[in-house]
Amino acid sequence: MKLYDQGVFIVDGKTIISEDEAVNYQQPLNKEEARKGTIAYSILSKHNTSGDDKNLKIKFDAMASHDITYVGIIQTARASGMEEFPLPYVMTCCHNSLCAVGGTINDDDHLFGLSAAKKYGGIYVPPHIAVIHQYMRENFAGCGKMILGSDSHTRYGALGTMAIGEGGGELVKQLLEDTYDVAYPGVVAIYLDGAPKPWVGPHDVALAIIREVFKNGYVKNKVMEFIGPGVSSMTTDYRNGVDVMTTETTCLSSIWRTDEDTKSFLKKHHREDDYQELNPAHVAYYDGCVVVHLDEIKPMIALPFHPSNAYTIDELYENLEEILDQTEKEAARISGGRAHFTLKDKITPDGKLQVQQGVIAGCAGGNYTNVVEAAHALKGKSIGNDEFYLSVYPSSQPVYTDLDRKGLLADLMDTGAIIRSAFCGPCFGAGDTPANNALSIRHTTRNFPNREGSKPGAGQMSAVALMDARSIAATAANGGILTSAEHLDCWGDVPEYNYDDRSYKARVYNGFKKAHEETPLRFGPNIKDWPEQEALSExxxxxxxxxxxxxxxxxxxxxxxxxxxxxxxxxxxxxxxxxxxxxxxxxxxxxxxxxxxxxxxxxxxxxxxxxxxxxxxxxxxxxxxxxxxxxxxxxxxxxxxxxxxxxxxxxxxxxxxxxxxxxxxxxxxxxxxxxxxxxxxxxxxxxxxxxxxxxxxxxxxxxxxxxxxxxxxxxxxxxxxxxxxxxxxxxxxxxxxxxxxxxxxxxxxxxxxx
Known part of the structure; x- marks a missing residue:
């Protein structure tokens, strides 16, 4: 992987020319004109209402929130004078789905969401039907669009959509028909070359990139634009798994060039009209460039407590005790003496690492391809009857039903794995919280401190390492002994996905442009208005x-x-x-x-x-x-x-x-x-x-x-x-x-x- 220390011109989507080299190039290269050659520029300018391409005022095509955020957003918009949703606004119930805490309050929020969809003309996705980002991929993301979400992993770049995750206030502005105001961002080329090895999954690619660009802020608040021939070496489902993790780089948004596989994905989801070919212009200027040789990426693991704390699994095993010792010291700093977390005691006598839990879930891990690969790796095997256990959460009901009809869920369950419904809980500590002092390996988005649900203040501490579903499956097949997917030879035999949206037609309420003002909002006892705030004094x-x-x-x-x-x-x-x-x-x-x-x-x-x-x-x-x-x-x-x-x-x-x-x-x-x-x-x-x-x-x-x-x-x-x-x-x-x-x-x- 190579990071350029200056801007680059890319000609015909293939030839990279640094700014220093540009002065001697065979044709004049104009930086300001070439800035307009990026895919990002074409989409941002289309959605900009300011008339000033340096200071943007963006209006989005659609928005999405989940049940942690939509109540507060609607309450804020109501207090601000909103009367109707002016754009498609999807409200999913994929975070507080379990209704396990606080009595009735979670389902009270859900019914508030349904009543708001009826009153203001929204789209309501009930609990366990789909995680927010999979639903948006299946139903709204399309080439040249922009989508705003109140979840940080709002990323649909692999479908040609520039998507941005922001706090609820920015969604309120769109509901009030105001704009998202931002200075024109830098755009960094993520130039993909080669093709991933069969045992390398999207999380491996994502973690390898995050490791290189997070700590140095290389793409902070910029747009990551994925180009190069390597894009077409991956299916769109695979690309989605890489794309959603761009959030962990602290970039503003992402966008990918599109191709026939993008078109096929949209056609399969009954939205072929949402396809258009997106490529950089003949000459495009980027504020930086990351060259990723996909064929050199190996199975990765991001140790606690950040996705950037990443190593190849081979690197980890080459320095196992030293690396685990560093992680233990960081755990001690984070816990502040309130809890105890150890890793070196999980080293087996033969020098391997024993983990206690595996999870494949959500918008990153629960995609169809990942679950298929895990099922193939585990077919006919057992995860064992000791501490280790495995939970798999397909990302939507259509994904779930197709895996079921193909017998793949049964193959997983026969191994002892648990199949759960579409739910984001393992990503933020509301599902499958592991035991105290346990290490969980997860194909989910984050492994921040306490993100798995432990409470150091109460003397409890566990932690998460991020891995791809393929290596998690290989580990599960080995009874929880950390194992790289490279040790198995079963990858790449993924049957065609058959999308069937009957469950959506049966359960999703689609009220866009059908607002019923007379519908009363349904409040629960925990739903409160925002307390009044005073204006700032001199x-x-x-x-x-x-x-x-x-x-x-x-x-x-x-x-x-x-x-x-x-x-x-x-x-x-x-x-x-x-x-x-x-x-x-x-x-x-x-x-x-x-x-x-x-x-x-x-x-x-x-x-x-x-x-x-x-x-x-x-x-x-x-x-x-x-x-x-x-x-x-x-x-x-x-x-x-x-x-x-x-x-x-x-x-x-x-x-x-x-x-x-x-x-x-x-x-x-x-x-x-x-x-x-x-x-x-x-x-x-x-x-x-x-x-x-x-x-x-x-x-x-x-x-x-x-x-x-x-x-x-x-x-x-x-x-x-x-x-x-x-x-x-x-x-x-x-x-x-x-x-x-x-x-x-x-x-x-x-x-x-x-």
Missing amino acids: NILLKVASKIEDDVTTTDELIPSGETSSYRSNPLGLAEFTLSRRDPEYVPHAKAIRDLEDLRKKGEIAPELKDVFDVIKTIDDVNPLDVEIGSVLYANKPGDGSAREQAASCQRVLGGLANITQEYATKRYRSNCMNWGMIPFHLDGSADVLDVDDYIYVPHIRTILDGDLSHIKAYVIKNGKAQEIKLYIQDMTHDEREIVKAGCLINFNKNKRH
Whole structure:
């Protein structure tokens, strides 16, 4: 694999010419003109309504949410004045499907979704029918389209669709017929050459790419454009499995060149008209290029606690004890002494690694081809009757029924494997949570800390390693001894898939363009409106509620996944879990700071603030009652992972006014903060100047938001002194500035209506 350290021109989709080489090329190459030659440019320009190809205002063709997010989105849109869904909006019930936590609240959310689909003209997919991204692949993704989803793995590039996963606020804007505003992104070519070996699956390809581009930020907030002859060496089903994992690179979106196999996939799904050939122009300029030699990729494993922590299985076994020791040290750091996790004790006497669980599931692992390959690898074998067990979740009811009709599910069940319905739970800790101190190997999307459902705060800790379904099947055939798929010779004999959508016709409610305004929304006792937020004041006083100096802070740490997902229709109820698995003191800290603001709004200043305002008086002659008080979270690099807006909204409903960071891990988390009225500060300098419980005075912030954001004076107040620090904010659009000043997106939209 090769990463170019400069932009490249690609001629006829084949010849790569670096910028340095371009000056001597046989024909003149114009960078600005060639930028328009990418597939991404053609799709973005088609969907841009701004008339400015540098500052885009995108309108999407369709949207998708699942049952963790759609209630909050609809509640926000209702409060903002929405009366009807103006574009196809798919609501799937694939995350809180089990209804196992919190009594009736999960199914209450589902019935709310159904009633909303009837009232506003939406599409409702009931529990266990399909995982969100498989349904969108089968029914909506098509060449040249754009789709927005409130799930971070909203990626349909292999079907010629530029799809973006964002927080709920961005979907609300589309429901209100506003736009998705973004500066034109960089586009990086992912040039595929050769063909994968038969025992190499899509997860192996994806993990190999993620390993190379995540830590160096090579594609961060950019578009990954898959081109080159190697694309056609893979079926579209296989490409889908690679594509969905591009989220783990922190890219903005993905797009692939299309071919006859793309056309065949769409035709099989009764949507041949959604096909068009997509290729770069004769000359296309890319801001970077990753050359991937597919035939050199070997079976991979991503050890805890990130998909980029990847090795070939051969590399792992060459340095098994050393690599596992490194992972144990990281586990100890993550658990903070609250739980114990070990791996070296899982090394067998003959130097192999024993794992306790295998899972093949969801939008990455549950695809037809992956399950077929696993079934063939395990046919006639046994997974054994010891600790190891295997669960397989086909990605949709049509995939499930075709596997069933071909007898492949029976072949898997005969081995002792468990077949489950379409469900995303293993991806975020709500299904098949392994035992304490167990290691699970999974063909799912993520292996972040606690993503499998354990609770270090309660003394429990397990972990996930990501692998392809083929190597998981090989491991299962070996009783849970970690085994590369290369050791089996059964790959590639995949019978043609027969798509049958009778289950969709029977169960999916399609109400697009058939809104029934008179339909009442069905509420459950846990479904609550968003609490009101006040507009931003001219001057603010922040108190540091938590300081996290990890290299990266994931959204799973900001607001845990798993069982807490059941409370996501209740903003205040969910907020009780904020940072609970990373900093259990955050919530009481934030609440105490919120109490200071509640007192100020009653016209009183808490006695503990007298000395603070005495210091502020030496800087700025301001009335303390005119200074808004709120909590602030410091983190070096927060927001890696999920699109879930609650990572930001929970901070906000607890009284958060801002984040201070070195950088934001993803655009979507930063957007979520702004949509919930929080200021996305960056710190110019070392975090040593800040400690938990320090006060930070920021004067004239409301006025600053109307002007230059690059140099913002602020003052850390402690020990009776004021120390000046420099903050800054990366560029914000006009609307983003107005949203933050309004206090949140709901207030902004109310203001527009009046």
